[in-house]
Amino acid sequence: MTPKIVLEGVSYCYPDPSASPVYALSSLTLEVKAGDFLCILGPNGSGKSTLGRLFNALLLPTEGSVQVDGMDTRNTALLWTIRTRVGMVFQNPDNQIVGTIVEEDIAFGLENLGIPPIEIRARVDWAMDKVGISSYAKHPPNLLSGGQKQRVAIAGVLAMKPSYIVLDEPTSLLDPNGREEVLRTIQELHGEGIAVVLITHRMEEAMLASRLLVLEKGEAAFLGDPAQLVEEDELRRHAHLDLPPAIRLAQLLREGGIPLPSFLSRPEELTRTLCALKRNT
C-alpha cells in the first residue's frame, strides 16, 4: 500500500442547532502522496482551514472519510499515530509555542509521545539544526521575530518525524523577511522528502507548489498545477486570485511577441529568461 492521505467524498458541516446546516466543505475527493507539494488556495471563508484540520483528525468529516496511510481518522485508537504522521503548523506564531524556551517547546511533542529523554535531546538538536535555529535554543519565545517563531513551530513538528506537514497560512501574519524565511524552510523540508500541504491565500506561494487545489465556498473549483491556473482567467477573477505582478508581466510580454516559456514561478526566472532570449537573438 503506497503511503498517502486520501479524502473520499468529504463534507464538513459546522454543528448549528438553530439554523439549517452550513456546509463548510462539500464532497471533496483528494489525494496527497508521499513527497507531494500541494497548495490549498482560497479566500477567507472558503473552508481551507477546515480542510487542513481534517488531515490530522483535529476535525472529523461529517460525510465521507479521511485515510492517512490506510488509517481512518475516525479511529480513536490510532489518533496519536495519525498525528505523529501528519504534523501541523498554525497561522499564529505565538499561539502554538508552549515552552518557556525554544528547545523546551521543540521537545514538547516528543515528551507527549513518551520518548526516552536521551533520544528527545538528540532529536531536538537535530530538528533545530535542520531548521537553522540552534543558536536560539535557550531563548524565550517573546524575544523572537514572527519568522523565527514559525521556524520553531516547524522544528517542533519536524522532531516528531512526520511524513506529511500541513501548514495553515503560516506566513499571513509575518513581514516579508519572515515570509521568505519560512517559505525557504518549507521548500528545504520538501526537498528532504516530506510531503507538504500549504494552505494560503497568496498566489506567490501557490506558484511554489507542484499541485494546486482552489477552494471556493467549500467546493473544489480547480485541481491542477500552477501553470494551468495561470491560464484560468475567469476562475481566478471569481476567486479573487490576482496573478502575482511578475507572472502577469510575463503573460503580457508573451502576448507582445516575446517567446517566454509558459510558466515561470519567480521574478528572477523572468529576468534570467529575458536576458537569455535577448542574447540569442
Next chain:
Amino acid sequence: MRIEAEHLTYIYGPGLPWEKRALDDVSLQFEEGEFVGLVGETGSGKSTLVQLLNGLLRPTSGRVLLDGVDLTDKKAPIWKARLQVGLVFQFPESQLFAETVAEDIAFGPRNLGLSRQEVAKRVEESLLKVGLEPARFRQRSPFTLSGGEKRLVAIAGILAMEPRVLIVDEVTAGLDPRGKRDILTRIKLLHRNERVTVIMVSHDMDEIASLVERVVVLKGGRICRQGLTREVFSDEESLAGCGIQLPTIPHILSSLVKAGWSLPVSIFDVREAARLIAQEYHDGII
C-alpha cells in the same frame, strides 16, 4: 492639518542596561492632504515615530507641531490635541470591546464629550465612510463579524473622532487579497473625499507604490531616504542600504538594467512595463 516633527529623539529605558535610541534627530513635515508612505525594516523606528506624532509618547528631545501648536508643551491640553491625529494600530480589530458596533464606534466621540445627537451622527457617518451599511451593522456584536469587517469597524471608530491626520500601520496585515483591496480602496476614497492627511506605514512596497505621493524611509532611527515615490523607488542599491527592496515591477526592471538593458526603473504599472520591455527587446533584434 500640517504635522511637523522637529529634531525628534526618543530613547527607551534611559539609563537602564537595555537603553535603546529608537529615533535619532528626525525632522519631517507632512502637509495638509498629503498621502505619505512610511517604510523601513523592522526596528527602524516607524512605530515610535508614529506614536510620537499622535502624542502617545513624549519625545526625549525635540518637538511635534500640529498646525504650529507644540504638542509636547507641558502646559498644552495634550489629550485633546492628540485626538486630531488618528492612529490605527496593526490588527486594530483586537481592540474592539463593546456590545454592539455602534457602541464601539461611539467610544471615541463620547470620550471627546460630544452630545448624544452628535455621537449618533458620527457613528452613522463613520460606518458609511468605511462602506458598512449602518442598518445592517449598527446593532451587531463586533465579535460575530468577519476579520475584514471587524477591521473596518475599528477604523470607523477612529474616523468617528474626525481626525485631520490618519496614520495607518500595516492596515492590510493578515487580510486575504480581496480584503486587502477593499481596505485600500476605502482609504484611497477617504483621502480623496475627506481631504485628510494619510500616513501609511507598510512593509508592502507594491502597496505603497500604488497609493502614496511621497515616501519616507527610516533606518536605525534616522531618515535614510525621502522624496517623491518615483524618485525613491528608482535606485535599488541605495534602498538596499536602507534595508528595503523595490516594488516587484521596478525590481524586475532594475535587474534588466543591470544586465545592460536601457529602461527606466520607477514604473509601477505592469502594462506600461510590458510595453517598454517589449520595445527594448524588439529594438535589440532590429
Next chain:
Amino acid sequence: MALSDVVTLGQYIPGDSLLHRLDPRTKFLAATALTILLFFVTKVTGYLFFLAILLAVVTASGIPLRFLLRGLRPILFLILFTFIVQALFSQEGNIILQWGFLVIRDEGLWKAFFMSFRLTLLVLVTTLLTLVTSPIDLTDGLDRLFSFLHVFRIPVHEIAMMMTIALRFIPTLLDETDTIVKAQISRGAPLDRGNIFRRLRGFVAVLIPLFVSAFRRADELAQAMEARCYRGGEGRTRMRSMVLHWTDLWAALGALALGLAALAFNWLAVP
C-alpha cells in the same frame, strides 16, 4: 521594546553560585523547613541568628543584598500595620505611654517587634528562594516533588503545565496589554488622566479585548498541543532531567543543622 522588557518576571536573578545550582526541590524543602522552624523561635537572639544565616546565604549566592531587601517592599505596609496593631492593642505588661485612649505597654511593644521581625524573616526566606530559583525551575521542581499526589487523583502535572503556560505567556500578554492600552488612549479613553472612576470606566475597554484575546489564544494553543499529541500527564517523559547531587544532600543537611542550631540558641539564650 515593550512593557515586557521592563517588567521582570518574579525576582529571579540569574547566577552561577552553589545556591543557584542546587536542585529546586532541595531549595523549596529547605525554605519550607526553615519557615516552619521560624515559628518555634521565640527569642530575639534566635531571630538574630536566623537573620545572620540568611545574610550569609545571600552573600554566598552572589546576589547583592539590596535585591533581598527589595523583596520587602510590597509588604512593608503589612509589616508596619502588624507592628502598630500589636503595639496599640496588646493587653499585657505595664503602660509606658498613654495618649487619650491609645495605650502602649512594654510587653506589647516587645510583641509588636517580634511579630514584625518574624514576618520580615518569613518574607526574606521566600524572597531568597525566588531570587536563586527561576520560575520555570520552581514549577518543574514542584511538579516532580508533588507528583506522588496523583495517586490521590490530584492533577499535579496538569497544574504544573498550566503554570508553565502562564509563565510562558506573561510577557506576551503584557505586550498585548500595552498595545491595547495605547490604542484606547488614542481613542481618548481616560486611562492616564482623570479621577479613579473615570479611569475604571476606561479599563473595561482594556479588560474585555484582553479576555477575548486570551480565550482565543487558549483555544488555538489547545489545538496546537493536541496536534502534537498532548493528552495530559499520563505516560509523559521529560527532556530535562532533574537529578539530586551530593551537593543537594550536603545543602539539605546544612540547612537542617542551621535550623536546629537556631532552635538550640533559642532554648539556651536568655532574652
